[in-house]
Amino acid sequence: HIVKPRAAIEAGVSGTIYVTFTIDKEGNITQVKVLKGFGYGCDEEVVRVIKMAPKWKPLVRAGYAVESRHNIPILIH
Numbered sequence: 001h002i003v004k005p006r007a008a009i010e011a012g013v014s015g016t017i018y019v020t021f022t023i024d025k026e027g028n029i030t031q032v033k034v035l036k037g038f039g040y041g042c043d044e045e046v047v048r049v050i051k052m053a054p055k056w057k058p059l060v061r062a063g064y065a066v067e068s069r070h071n072i073p074i075l076i077h
Contacts, residue, residue: 005041016073017046025065027055
């Protein structure tokens with residue numbers, strides 16, 4: 001649950017933040033980074049929320065769990 005920071009509300013900004021992260025062999029979210037953000041505390045809030053997300057199902061190739069990299073856009077109103 002993303003909470004829009006007060007600085008962003010006061011500035012009246014909104015937009016899309018692009019984030020990349022890795023899902024490890026156990027399904028944990030690691031290496032969370034903002035690829036493109038717009039500041040006002042929104043970038044940090046998106047990273048915080050992604051790090052709190054529950055485990056994912058890891059990618060399986062040839063019967064083995066492997067790490068996978070994901071890039072996602074997150075819209076902040």
